[in-house]
Amino acid sequence: xxxxxxxxxxxxxxxxxxxxxxxxxxxxxxxxxxxxxxxxxxxxxxxxxxxxxxxxxxxxxxxxxxxxxxxxxxxxxxxxxxxxxxxxxxxxxxxxxxxxxxxxxxxxxxxxxxxxxxxxxxxxxxxxxxxxxxxxxxxxxxxxxxxxxxxxxxxxxxxxxxxxxxxxxxxxxxxxxxxxxxxxxxxxxxxxxxxxxxxxxxxxxxxxxxxxxxxxxxxxxxxxxxxxxxxxxxxxxxxxxxxxxxxxxxxxxxxxxxxxxxxxxxxxxxxxxxxxxxxxxxxxxxxxxxxxxxxxxxxxxxxxxxxxxxxxxxxxxxxxxxxxxxxxxxxxxxxxxxxxxxxxxxxxxxxxxxxxxxxxxxxxxxxxxxxxxxxxxxxxxxxxxxxxxxxxxxxxxxxxxxxxxxxxxxxxxxxxxxxxxxxxxxxxxxxxxxxxxxxxxxxxxxxxxxxxxxxxxxxxxxxxxxxxxxxxxx
RNA sequence: GGCCCCUUCGUCUAGUGGUCCAGGACAUCAGGUUCUCAUCCUGAAGAUCGCGGGUUCGAACCCCGCAGGGGUCACCA
Numbered sequence: 001x002x003x004x005x006x007x008x009x010x011x012x013x014x015x016x017x018x019x020x021x022x023x024x025x026x027x028x029x030x031x032x033x034x035x036x037x038x039x040x041x042x043x044x045x046x047x048x049x050x051x052x053x054x055x056x057x058x059x060x061x062x063x064x065x066x067x068x069x070x071x072x073x074x075x076x077x078x079x080x081x082x083x084x085x086x087x088x089x090x091x092x093x094x095x096x097x098x099x100x101x102x103x104x105x106x107x108x109x110x111x112x113x114x115x116x117x118x119x120x121x122x123x124x125x126x127x128x129x130x131x132x133x134x135x136x137x138x139x140x141x142x143x144x145x146x147x148x149x150x151x152x153x154x155x156x157x158x159x160x161x162x163x164x165x166x167x168x169x170x171x172x173x174x175x176x177x178x179x180x181x182x183x184x185x186x187x188x189x190x191x192x193x194x195x196x197x198x199x200x201x202x203x204x205x206x207x208x209x210x211x212x213x214x215x216x217x218x219x220x221x222x223x224x225x226x227x228x229x230x231x232x233x234x235x236x237x238x239x240x241x242x243x244x245x246x247x248x249x250x251x252x253x254x255x256x257x258x259x260x261x262x263x264x265x266x267x268x269x270x271x272x273x274x275x276x277x278x279x280x281x282x283x284x285x286x287x288x289x290x291x292x293x294x295x296x297x298x299x300x301x302x303x304x305x306x307x308x309x310x311x312x313x314x315x316x317x318x319x320x321x322x323x324x325x326x327x328x329x330x331x332x333x334x335x336x337x338x339x340x341x342x343x344x345x346x347x348x349x350x351x352x353x354x355x356x357x358x359x360x361x362x363x364x365x366x367x368x369x370x371x372x373x374x375x376x377x378x379x380x381x382x383x384x385x386x387x388x389x390x391x392x393x394x395x396x397x398x399x400x401x402x403x404x405x406x407x408x409x410x411x412x413x414x415x416x417x418x419x420x421x422x423x424x425x426x427x428x429x430x431x432x433x434x435x436x437x438x439x440x441x442x443x444x445x446x447x448x449x450x451x452x453x454x455x456x457x458x459x460x461x462x463x464x465x466x467x468x469x470x471x472x473x474x
Numbered sequence: 475g476g477c478c479c480c481u482u483c484g485u486c487u488a489g490u491g492g493u494c495c496a497g498g499a500c501a502u503c504a505g506g507u508u509c510u511c512a513u514c515c516u517g518a519a520g521a522u523c524g525c526g527g528g529u530u531c532g533a534a535c536c537c538c539g540c541a542g543g544g545g546u547c548a549c550c551a
């Protein structure tokens with residue numbers, strides 16, 4: 001029996017989740033889901049200075065909104081609870097003691113200022129700072145008020161990364177890093193290894209920024225007598241300019257903000273997945289289900305990908321068009337214009353069926369549909385900016401509008417098909433080009449720069465409204 | 475500066491020695507779908523595969539060097 005796959009997403013509650021974080025979570029989720037394994041959420045809240053109130057809840061909301069449900073986590077519990085590091089301090093202390101007993105950890109006797117001086121020395125010598133160059137010969141017993149450091153055993157390493165391939169480093173990068181801070185909290189470097197072991201995590205999927213710490217982790221796995229999990233290192237997602245990893249400081253948006261801006265979660269998921277991954281075919285968009293069956297870590301690229309909102313917009317439009325009308329109606333609920341508040345659901349659904357192809361995001365809804373719910377304000381610029389219409393005499397406009405009213409008012413059956421017939425007859429009767437006649441009617445009934453097909457628009461507007469709007473003009 | 479990683483159209487990418495004078499998608503432009511906008515369809519333009527050496531009958535693909543970019547060198551994760 002092979003060990004069940006268990007992956008985790010382990011953010012620290014220091015703010016919201018942006019696309020970079022979500023992608024790591026998504027890939028970990030996919031790796032677990034595709035083999036029926038477990039996906040775990042673990043909160044790495046060991047730095048109380050950086051902690052932001054409410055961000056744990058925000059993180060959880062983000063995962064849930066995107067459909068990345070986890071099997072074990074701080075709010076759901078599980079066999080290895082608690083899933084919040086600040087509640088696991090005893091566990092780290094136990095593991096730290098093992099290291100001390102084995103002579104692989106010692107108290108750091110230096111003050112922060114002294115360590116800083118060492119660091120500056122190294123910097124001045126244009127060398128990388130290595131604490132172990134200053135390793136104390138007779139460190140004091142650890143009383144919990146000093147940092148506890150790992151006594152490293154520097155050596156060269158080579159290891160396999162499911163994404164990056166075979167990686168190697170020399171002994172010069174292994175150092176005596178801090179295991180437990182003077183405030184009693186463990187560092188990430190220590191805590192994540194302990195927790196991954198305790199929680200039987202099989203795949204460690206994380207961002208590229210950790211790759212340089214790998215030799216230290218490898219050294220610690222050995223000191224602790226632990227088997228290495230499978231490592232998968234994700235390249236960074238770069239900002240739009242392509243010169244930096246995407247980060248909150250450079251305006252990386254909260255994923256939930258995209259949802260608020262009218263993006264569909266499934267579009268976000270597909271877009272984020274294909275930022276650095278594809279299945280080797282020409283398929284461009286994927287449902288979550290397709291991702292679960294097709295995803296594989298070895299098809300993840302090694303170079304950073306830029307975040308291109310234009311492409312996201314297209315992916316979103318694609319998923320919007322795929323939605324059934326009922327589903328679209330559900331998603332649109334909070335995006336209707338004020339004027340639609342009192343409209344009946346069946347009517348709104350009909351509006352949606354006309355608007356669906358034109359929606360890039362749900363946010364476009366008000367601008368595209370307002371005139372179906374409220375009397376539009378006349379916008380003469382629509383006439384004067386139009387090359388053909390601005391040349392028309394007002395008497396000609398009067399004539400055409402009167403003819404349109406006559407033709408439409410006598411219509412017995414008010415539906416798109418009959419309206420189209422009437423419109424075609426009107427074309428013949430008035431001898432006008434559709435470019436002029438139809439445009440005119442469209443503008444007087446909607447006062448919008450664009451709208452769905454004229455006959456569909458009028459059909460939905462209704463006979464009474466159509467005739468009323470055709471009567472009110474200058 | 476040391477160490478590590480990366481480098482194919484503007485962007486996301488396919489591509490693992492010959493079928494690649496490099497394929498798809500987004501974006502752009504042009505045309506079509508009896509009015510607008512969008513959808514949809516068709517087409518155009520767009521990459522000396524970072525540069526320089528090698529290996530080979532043959533290289534985007536293998537090797538070496540260089541350059542550029544990114545990451546890291548915290549009592550942050």
